[in-house]
Amino acid sequence: MRQQLHALKGRLGDSARGKAVADAADALDSKMSPLEAGLIQVKARSSQDMCNWPTMLNSKITWLSNVVGSADAAPTRQARELLAELKARTDAQIAPWKEALAKDVAALNALMQEAGVPAVGLPAR
Numbered sequence: 001m002r003q004q005l006h007a008l009k010g011r012l013g014d015s016a017r018g019k020a021v022a023d024a025a026d027a028l029d030s031k032m033s034p035l036e037a038g039l040i041q042v043k044a045r046s047s048q049d050m051c052n053w054p055t056m057l058n059s060k061i062t063w064l065s066n067v068v069g070s071a072d073a074a075p076t077r078q079a080r081e082l083l084a085e086l087k088a089r090t091d092a093q094i095a096p097w098k099e100a101l102a103k104d105v106a107a108l109n110a111l112m113q114e115a116g117v118p119a120v121g122l123p124a125r
Contacts, residue, residue: 001105002036005029012117021115024108031100038093057090 005025012018036042041056043049050059064082068075075083109119 001032001101002029008112008117017115018117021108021112021117024111028100028104028108031104032097035093035097035100039090057086057093061086061090 005028008025009022012022033042037056039056040058041050041053043053055063061083064079064086068079112119
């Protein structure tokens with residue numbers, strides 16, 4: 001999504017008709033950035049950087065999966081409790097993102113349609 005928003009701003013340039021669209025794209029990007037940062041460590045550029053910045057939810061879930069997957073026994077109660085906690089935290093982070101996707105992206109696309117600019121969105125799975 002972020003790549004599409006940046007590409008959109010590049011396509012619009014400094015055109016007068018695209019100013020409102022570019023401003024709305026900036027607002028959407030600004031709204032989604034902290035949501036993304038709650039899920040992944042956006043400052044990390046290499047695996048070494050994971051030592052320099054706090055681990056975020058995706059790394060914690062990956063670590064838990066690796067630990068549980070490497071055991072010869074069923075997951076422990078503590079592992080199941082940690083998974084439940086991480087799932088709840090992830091759901092709480094994803095909920096505002098889904099809301100932004102449903103409302104703000106739709107509003108941006110409507111504004112773009114009015115301005116005659118092709119829409120943005122996630123590809124269908």
